[in-house]
Amino acid sequence: MGKLARDGGYDAIVVGSGISGGWAAKELTEKGLSVLLLERGKPITHGIDYIGEHQPPWERANMGLRPRDLYDSEYPIQSTSYAFDETTRHFWNNDAENPYDFREDKPFHWLRTDVVGGRSLLWARQSYRWSDLDFEANQREGIAIDWPIRYRDIAPWYSYVERFVGVSGDVQGLPELPDGEFQKPMEMNVVEKHVAKKISNAFPGRKMFIGRVATLTEPLHGRAPCHYCGPCHRGCSGGSYFSSLSSTLPAAESTGNLSLMANSLVESLEYDAASQKVTGVRTIDTKTKEKNVYRSRLVFLCASTIGSTQILLNSFADGEDRSFANDSDALGRYMMDHTYKAGARGIIPGFEEYYPYGYRPNGIYIPRFRNLSGDEGLGFSRGYGYQGGAGRIGWGERLKKPGFGADFKRELRIPGPWYMSLGGFGEILPYAENTMRLHPKKQDRFGIPQVTFKFEFGENERRHRKDLVEQGVKMLEAAGASQIQSYNDEMIGGAAIHEMGTARMGRDPRESVVNEYNQVHAAENVFVTDGACMTSASCVNPSLTYMALTARAADYAVKRLQAGDI
Amino acid sequence: MNRREILKLLSISLGASLTPSIEAAALSFKPKANKLEGSWTHDQREITHICAELIMPQTETPSALQVGVGDFIDFVVNSWFTKEERKKFLRGLDEINRLSRKKYENVFLSLSEAERIELLNQIEANGSENRPSRKDKLAYSSFLKLKELTVVGYYTSEIGLRAERAYVPMPGKYDGFFRFDQVGKQWAS
Ligand SMILES: Cc1cc2nc3c(=O)[nH]c(=O)nc-3n(C[C@H](O)[C@H](O)[C@H](O)COP(=O)(O)OP(=O)(O)OC[C@H]3O[C@@H](n4cnc5c(N)ncnc54)[C@H](O)[C@@H]3O)c2cc1C
Ligand code: SF4
Helix, strand or coil, X not given: CCCCCCCCCEEEEEECCCHHHHHHHHHHHHCCCCEEEECCCECCCCCCCCCCCCCCHHHCHHHHCCCHHHHHHHCCCHHHCCXXXXXXXXXXXXXXXXXXXXXXXXXXXXXXXXXXXXXXXXXXXXXXXXXHHHHCHHHHHCCCCCCCCCHHHHHHHHHHHHHHHCEECCCCCCCCCCCCCEECCCCCCHHHHHHHHHHHHHCCCCCCEECCECECCXXXXXXXXXXXXXXXXXXXXXXXXXXXXXXXXXXHHCCCCEEEECCEEEEEEEEECCCCEEEEEEEEECCCCCEEEECEEEEEECCCHHHHHHHHHCCEECCCCCECCCCCCCCCCCCECEECCEEEEEEECCCCCECCECCCCCCEEECCCCCCCCCCCCCCCCCEEEEEEEEECCCHHHHCCCCCCHHHHHHCXXXXXXXXEEEEEEECCCCCCCEEEEEEEEECCCCCEEEEEECCCCHHXXXXXXXXXXXXXXXXXXXXXXEEEEEECCCCECCCCCCECCCCECCCCCCCCECCCCEECCCCCEEECCHHHCCCCCCCCCHHHXXXXXXXXXXXXXXXXXXXXX | CCHHHHHHHHHHHHCCCCCHHHHHHHHCCCCCCCCCCCCCCHHHHHHHHHHHHHHCXXXXXXXXXXXXXXXXXXXXXXXXXXXXXXXXXXXXXXXXXXHHHHHHCCXXXXXXHHHHHHHHHHHHHHHCCCCCCHHHHHHHHHHHXXXXXXXXXXXXXXXXXXXXXXXXXXXXXXXXXXXXXXXXXXXXX
């Protein structure tokens, strides 16, 4: 157990041990605060509990086949993720045990874990900085409210977190996608290099390069460089990819100031209207259902966008029936995600003498090229970027053709042709009608109101998707691809797992939940530093930004605390 | 494969050093072992095993049955297929038998190896035609499924995987310009 503060409580309580909470715990403990980290999920041991890591195919549970009945009955939402199978199931939430509500005709996928470390264990580690193109977008277009911060406010914090996280990537000098403090980049393969050249030749201003990824290519703080074994979501005992378990939690632990309590679900915050402060954090032990209240001077909500918003929605001042943090009516509104599952792929002829060696836990990136200099008259605002890669089609290709016997068996050894795929992530605008609320009747097994979602895509999203599919096809054509197939699958909220925006940041307490330092307007000792604070969504993967905002907020909070202002 | 064997398989793959929570999660998955056992005939099962052996015969590497594909097919048919998938699959096998009787006046199991190969080639040719008849399609789709199960089963076995694919659990580097002739087979994932 860590140190107790003078009054028998802690200096700070952090809720959630995922990407944001890991950072909050690290920063606050390193600044000398005693920290209680509360996590609803099960305890997990780095390395030991990565049961799928390096597991040979012949040892897989269920002969490597998905137990479909179980997935349908207990994991209908989580099993939609590419990263869900028997090697990772123990990380994920059980949907039957911990349900939520949405309209069947407007599905919302809440993809979440139920372990210490949160989704930092499963994430794909793509890490990109925002630019002022993103921070100024709302103001420029008169949409929602303006961000109270700009790139210059967060840039030093990006550098600060990147140096600890270890992000490998290529310096490109693009104003719309600022460079970071990179370790040496991973390598594009022979076909990706070919396609990249063809794309920039045919489309001046468009660039394709290796992804920026929170996976080490050089040693860092006792973590080993990647040995290209993959897939990473099974866990990485060498700590080559950034997770709370490989990086922030050990750092926090080594200060001696951290107390971590797993199986501790935060139900709500105890709010004192007179002092405008939160005075306690109410928890439920998920094993025994025992209730407790923990006290601290500071509270950092890092329970993920939906988790933190749910806690705030469920926290009232005495005698009130409405969240203390919702005078603005913005709490639970403006839910965003990214559009996902649209793009194109095709066959790249030739190059058959090449067959990449090693599992590269990374792909290519094509940054946003639309509306960079204002409204370009495309019929939609903002834009999208592509992720993807080139590889050779596996034995499934041979399987489809007739023939069997000795020749068939030999031919199965030869990989199929090269494919190149480009999948888009597009920016979703903040709409007041896209909400998460507490269900008036449905409760979970602890008596906490379930979250209910109402989420719809707008015309802007439909239009940029159409464009991103068309441009994907055009770029593949320029690269000489054949058999090009475009796809534009059903749009499902939450499916990109970049949900954000339900306790947005703003200058004015009448229209936002937190201020420019992630401090709740209505409670100066509470900070919300996960995706809930996002005022717009950009089109790049968001987690690096959550990390930078968390470190920045921790720095501010401790300074205020030391100055006696909180 | 019975339930105990599956649990054993699970415990091998999970190792000994588990936190209780995770072990509990793994054990809470109870495959409905042999939920449909007894509802495919000895002959139907025999057809699948014979076909597997024809699909991936012994060459310089072992045959399908030698690496345990038979167990894999049994597991899939008995425990993994849904009722509908299984029904359709077995109807396709019966159709293979019917075609055999029609062509050779003999059930599939009594054909010579040359006849079996001839028949299965015919089934593939007719089934992959532009507009196959409903029955041709049925036989063809079961044979295709068998091809898939044979290949997947082969690649899930240790001996088969090591023989036919290149298994490198810790590559140590990424080389995007690696040449295929340096390995000569597909990587195992
Ligand atoms: C398969 C996959 C791929 C992804 N790829 C990328 C990517 O490439 N790049 C990227 O930027 N992002 C990616 N993401 C998204 C990324 O994982 C999230 O943005 C990130 O984890 C958010 O961090 P967080 O700390 O806010 O939430 P989380 O990491 O989810 O952590 C929140 C923690 O809070 C706990 N918690 C929730 N409610 C409570 C409560 N009431 N009481 C106590 N504890 C609670 C949860 O159990 C969890 O451990 C991916 C996600 C997945 C699943
Ligand atoms: S590919 Fe690299 S980061 Fe991923 S699990 Fe293997 S060593 Fe770790």
